[in-house]
Amino acid sequence: MATPVVDIPAELQSYWKNLDCGFPRVAEVFPECMQEAITKLSNDGIDAYIEHARFLGKMGRGAEPILIFLEEWPGVARSIGEDSLQDIMLFIRKMWKSPNGKAIVPFLQSLPVTARRLPTRDQISDYLSIALDLMERTTGSVHGIHQTFPSPGLPEMFKQIPVLLSQLSLAGLKSWADYGVRFYDDHPERQVEYFSLQSADSKAVMQRERHGTLLVDNDRKLSMYMRGLWQDEDMLIPYSSAFDELRKPIPYYDQLGIRLPDVYDDAQGISGIDRYRAALAHIIAHRRWTKAISADNLSPSQRMAVEVLEDCRVEFLAMREYPGLRSIFTALHPIPAEDACDHEKESGVRHRLAMLSRAILDANHPYKNIHIIEFARRFHELMQQGESSTQSVVDIAVTFIARTRLQSDNLPKTHFKDTEVGFRDDNRHMWYFMEEDDEGEVAADQNRKLEPGEELKGLPPRHYHEWDYNSQSYRPDWVSVYEGLHPQGKASDIDKLLEKHAGLAKRLKKILDLLKPQDKVRIRYQEEGSELDLDVAIRSLIDYKSGAQPDTRINMSHRNDGRNIAVMLLLDLSESLNEKAAGSQQTILELSQEAVTILGWAVEKLGDPFAIAGFHSNTRHDVRYLHIKGYTEQWDDNVKSRLAAMEASYSTRMGAAMRHAAHYLEKQQADKKLMLILTDGEPADIDSKDGRILIEDARQAVKELDQQGIYSYCINLDPKADEYVSDIFGKQYTIVDNVAQLPERLPELFISLTK
C-alpha cells in the first residue's frame, strides 16, 4: 500500500513514515494528534507511541483501533504514566491472537475513563489481569484445544466500564466479573446480558460489591441516631442510586418512611455514615420545624427561593441544637463560584440561591454581591428572634427574588453546576396545593379492587440467598420461599393414630415425667444435702456455743430448674415419601405422620414451645413452606387436621426451608433452640445440575443456624445417607434404618436430645 503524502507537515514526516499507515482517516487526524503527543510525551514515549500505533494499524482490524489510540493515548499517558503502555499493548496482543479481536475497539474506547478511575500503573495492571482472566475463561473452545469462539462478555464489559468503575472498587469488579463467568460461561446470551448490566442478578451482585457506606449495614446505627439525638423515628428505606444516572433521585420522606440513597461514599473528607447523619438531621429538622404552606400564590422561582431559605432555616436551628453539624454541613455544601453563571445564556436563579445558601451557612464566604450579603444578614436577623417560621421565610424569599431578578431568569437553560446540596431532601412536604388536580387519581389508586379472576394467593414470597460452594459466596436472593397454611384434613385421623400407639404413648409418658429440667439452682437450709453450707454451719455453731437452739439445716443441695427449649420440626414433604417403606405396608409419609403425631403429643406434654412445618420445592422459584403448627397454637384440632392432610410431592431444597424456619425459631425467647429436620433423602431439586450445590448450601445453612444459636439436628430415613448427611450436619444426625420404627424412635430421639 502506498503511503499517501497528504497535508503532513514537514517536521512530522519522519513520524508519519514510521507509522506507515494507509488509512485516509488517520492521515486527517495525524498532525493534530502528533502535536499533542509531542507536547505531552517524552522522546521514548513518542517512539513507543508511533511503534504501537503502527502495530494497531497493521492488525487487520480496520482504522478504528489506531484512530482511537492516536487520539487518546497522549491524554491517558499523562494520567497513568507511559510505562503502562507495555502492559496495555501486551493485553491487546493477547486479544488479537485469541478470537477476541472485536473487543479491542471497546477496550481502547474505555481507556480514557479507566485511566481516570485507576490512575496508577499497579491499578491498571490489576485491571488488565481481571480482564484477561475473564477473557481466558469465557473464550469458547472446541475439543478443548483451540480457542475458537470469542468471549461474549468481554466487549460488553468494556462498554460498561464507566458505570462499573464509578461504583466498584477493583476487588468489587473482580468478584462481579467472577460471578458472571461462573454462572454464565456456558450460556452466551445470558453472559452478554450479565456483562452488559441488563440482568437482574448482575445488578444485584454489583449492588453488593459497591464501595462506600451501605444504608442496610448502618440501619440500626442511624435509627439510634434519630432516636438518641432527635427523639424521632421512622423507617429508613434505601433507593438505588446506581442505575438512575439521568434522574438522580434525592432524599425525601413520606408516610412510609425516610428515603435515602442505598450507599454514600466518603466525600469532601466526610465519612459515608456522617453524610447519612447529615441527610437525616436535615430531614428531621424539617419534620420538627417546617409547617407546610400554600403553594398557589407563588411562582416557581419564588417557591425555589422559599425552599432554599427554609432549608437554611431548619439547618440553622439544627445547628443551634448540635453545633457539631456545622462542620459537616459546611464541608458538604458546594461553593458556587460567583462568576460561574453566564447571565447572557443561562438562568441564574439556582446559582444565586446556592450562593445565598452558602453565605448563610458559612460566614467566611467569598461573595461580594451586595444582595447576597444583605439577605444573608437579613436571614440571621430573623433567626436571632427565635425559631421563626416557614411563613416568615417566605417574605425574605420573595423579596430576594424580586430584588435580584434578571431578564435571563426565564431562559430555558439553567445553571446547575455546584448548586445541588446533596444532603437536602426534595421538600415535597413543604407545600400544599389548593387546586384539585391529581387527587382523583390518587383516590382511585387507593381503592383499587382485585381484577376479576385475580386472587391473592398467600403471602408474598421471601427471598433467601443460596450458598455456592464453587465460588464460596452467596447467590443473592436466589430462592423464593412461599409460605402458606397446610390444607386441612380430618383431625380425628390423628386421634386414631394416637390410639393406635397407646402403648408407646404410655411408655413415653413415663420417660417424659422423668425428664429433668436443666439449670442448677442452689437450695439452702437442707438437713441433708450434697454440700455443707458454710455460712449457715458457722451460724449454727455460734448458736450452739451461745446456748441457743442451733439450726440443723446446715447443708445445701442443687436442683435443676427451668427447662427452656424452643423446638422447630421441619418435615421434608418431597415426592419420595410416597414410596413404601422397606419391610412395611405403610408409606414413609404415613410413618412420618405417625411419628410426628406422637412427637407433637409428647412435646405438648412437656410444654416446650413447638412448631411444625413442612416443605418441598419445585425449582428455586417455588419453594413451599407449609405451616402446620405455630408456636402460639395449641395442639388442637386445627393442628391435627393439618397434620392429617400431609401430602408429599416435588423435591427437597433444604437450605432455603431451614433458613425460613430459622427466622421463626430465632424470634423465640428460649435459652436453647432446636431445629429437627426429618428427611428421607439428600437435598436435591430439578433445576440443580450439580448435586453438591444443594448439599453444600444446606451445610452452610446449618452453619448460619449455629451462628444464630440454633442447634440443628437431622433425622434421616435414607439408609444410604452416610454419604452426605455428615457433610451437612456434622455429628448432629441420626439415621433411622428401620423406618417402621420411626414412630417410636422420633420421640425418643427428641427426649434424649433435650435431656
Next chain:
Amino acid sequence: MTNKDQYKVGKEPFYQAQSDEVTLYEAAYAARLPVMVKGPTGCGKSRFIEYMAWKLNKPLITVACNEDMTASDLVGRYLLDANGTRWLDGPLTTAARIGAICYLDEIVEARQDTTVVIHPLTDHRRTLPLDKKGELIEAHPDFQLVISYNPGYQSLMKDLKQSTKQRFTAFEFDYPEAKVESEILSKEAGIEIELAAKLVKIGQAARNLKGHGLDEGISTRLLVYAATLIKGGVEAKAACRMALVRPITDDADIRDTLDHAIAATFA
C-alpha cells in the same frame, strides 16, 4: 453506747431540690413515717437522703444491700471470741438504739426473707425483736427507716413484696430537667453553665436510647464525672467518651451513635 456523732453528716452536701421533696420529707420525718425513694441509678437518691440527714441534724447509717445479705447482717449476730461468744449489733439495731436514720440502699438486691425483719420497725410497733439474744428493742424516738430501690431492675424475681411496699411513703425520683441538671453539674463540678448544658444534652441522647440496646441512660452521676474530668483539664470530647460512653455500653452501634452525639454537641 455507740458514738452517735460518727454517723452525723459533717458538711452540707450539695443537693438541688427538684420540687417540694425537701418539705415532704421533713413532714414524713416529723411523723417518723418510713420512706422509700425510687428512681434510676445515679439520679441523686442517696444524695437526697444524705442531705436530709444533714438538714435534720440526725445520724445516718447506710447499708448497701446485696443478694447474700442475711437477716443477721442487718440485725446483729453472736461472734466467737476467746471466752465464748459476744453479741454484735447489726447496723439496723444500732440505728434503732441511737436514733439514726437507717438507709437501706438497693433493698431489692437483698433476699426477700431479709426484708421481712424490717417489718416490725415500720409500723406502729416500732420495735425490733432480737430473737437470738432474747431482747426486744424499742426504737429510739429519732429513728427512721429509709429504703431505696431502682425500678429499672424490676424483673419478676426482683420486686418488693406488697407487704413491704405498703409500709412506706414513697418519693419517685427521675433525672432532673435539663436546666436543673445543668445547674447541678455546674455547681457540683464547678464548670460553666454552657458546658454543663452540653453534657446534659449528650446525657439525654443516651436516655432516649434506653430500651433500645441500653438498659439505663447516662446518669447524673456520670455527667458529674465527665464535668469533673473536664474541670481537671481533660479535653471535653475525650472526657465525655471516657466518662459517659465507654462505661455504659459495649455495643458498637450505640458507641458510635453516642460518639457522634459528642462530636455534634462540641463543635
